[in-house]
Amino acid sequence: MQGFSELRLGRLDDVRVSVVLHPGATLLSLTAGTLGGRPHGIPRHWRRAVVAAAPRNAAEVLRPLFVPQFSVIPDCVSPTVSMSEADTHLERLADLSPDTLLAELETEFPQALPAQWQPVVERPRAWIQAYAHLMRVLWQEFKPVWHRADSLLKRERERVGSAAVADHLETVLTDLSPRFRFSGTSLGLPDQQANRFDLNGRRLALVPIVSGNGASIFAFDHPDTVWIGYPLPALGVLWNDGAQDTTPADSLVLTLGRARATILRVARTSLTMSEVASLLHSTAAAATYHCAQLEAAGLLVRERHGRHVRVHVTPKGDALVDLLA
Template sequence: MSELRFTLADVAGVRFGVSPANETVMSMWALADPARYPVHLQWIDRARTTLRRPEVAERVAPLVHLTLPRRWLPDFLTPAARPGVEMDGQLDQIAATPPGVVVRDLLATTPSGPLRPFGRALLADPTGLLPRLVEAMRVWYDEAIAPDWPRMRAVLDADVAYRAAQLAEGGTGKLFERLHPGLRWLGDRVVSDDPFERDFDLRGRGLALNPSVFSRQRVLWNLLEDSLPAAAYPVRAVGTLWERAPEPEGDPLVRVVGAGRAALLHLLDTSVTTTDLARITGMSAGNVSQHLSALHAAGLVVRSRSGRHVLYRNTEVGAALLRAARGS
């Protein structure tokens, strides 16, 4: 069990961000242990084909050595993501990790298992070999994550918008209690039901919350004294990540509302923005907006505002229409 202690400044400093570095690193767990990640089997099949290419396998090997299933990750590989950060910025941050921090974080993983050959070599020469690890992350992101990043990003952004609305409506306590069933808010601290046994004071630095499509069962903490504290938590609606809209000829809903509007209704079981829907479906933002306006006028979707974002979700009528179509 772990405890994170909050000051008032920490409560005010809770923020959200999407981390492409987290997804790049944690995706290796799914690749190595697909039985534990059935929702990602479609991606795993493609990624395994990619990794079998000799030129990719050789360049990605350093990352494979540090991301074994059920082993702890070196914290410097998953830095806290601030709003708007992109992969290049995170790779630059990882490349600038001081050698002493690399060594400390590698040693901290050894209770979960011994280091593999590259890990041992990096431990002995962090300055010389860290660039190889950064390059391995860049290659794996480009080859395996980037082709699907718009789809992943849409799911992650939708979760951030949803959680931000929870924070605004219910405060920090309600946010953490709803973030994951293993978390409890006790007024000035978060208690996490995990095996890590951490007792950590945020000391006014706040906490970055990063949703992850490849985080499975629990919240993963990145709690260091010399960097922004962070937590990667399982994203909502991950089951929709690899869904595709039904083919028009196979979907009776298409005959009622049209192909574009049917595709949107199938994706609105959870709250999503216009931008996210455009990324997932490949439609233009203008086309999505027109369809949503028609669905809203018909009482099939409802909209709400969270900060600068407008979120759309099926109404009960829209959900009933979907259930009827899916059951036909």
């Protein structure tokens, strides 16, 4: 059964956060979600396109990386080992020495080499060549989608930046992904080798991923930076192959999303939940979800009055609306 690794953040006021637009994280998520059997929520037509482009031996080549109940990928073959462009990683991968791979496997598994890596150890050069070819093919197939996401990625950078400047980082962390768990001082991420980690003064790099709505990859072992890959908001625009919405959004919308920004603005006067749902043109369940997320971030309060639940903005939420007006 899959558990959660916990990243203990400490005081959010002390967290240094940045957004990194890193195509390597998207390439890894895309590979894991289409050919690795991991639940990244990639839409069916994208999966079909990737599978159709992949060489016939793709499943065999990737087996060591994505064996069930196992999530270790050696740094020398991971597209996320550095924050470089995916093309640069592919060039390095093509020149990877078998000795480098074997040495890293020995360091990673000092006691006993897992069975799935045994064929790689027996023919390391052949495996590196097959893996490098596979990753190059997948990236060439998906690279146009990454470029189409450019305006959405830049908008996400602005959204997180606005929240950080306004000291409302919790509004971002609360809603990174439905698969994550944010408690206020820690962030839980789905992990087959669940463990606890401390941010401990390191920079927190948020990496939006252009693949599926269940994307979740991260690295907690770097000395200076912890990075977390999460689904890029508004991915549906790309999934549907429609034109991107380039209408400039105001800072509150960029920080909270359109629905929650609307709720926070109108909740300065007390509203019932049915009024919120009507305002958003949404179901009662959707309105409840958005209000619950705002409440978890300390921006909204829900109170029962007789048969009705009413919502109103908190002083903290009021200050955020004024700041980002």
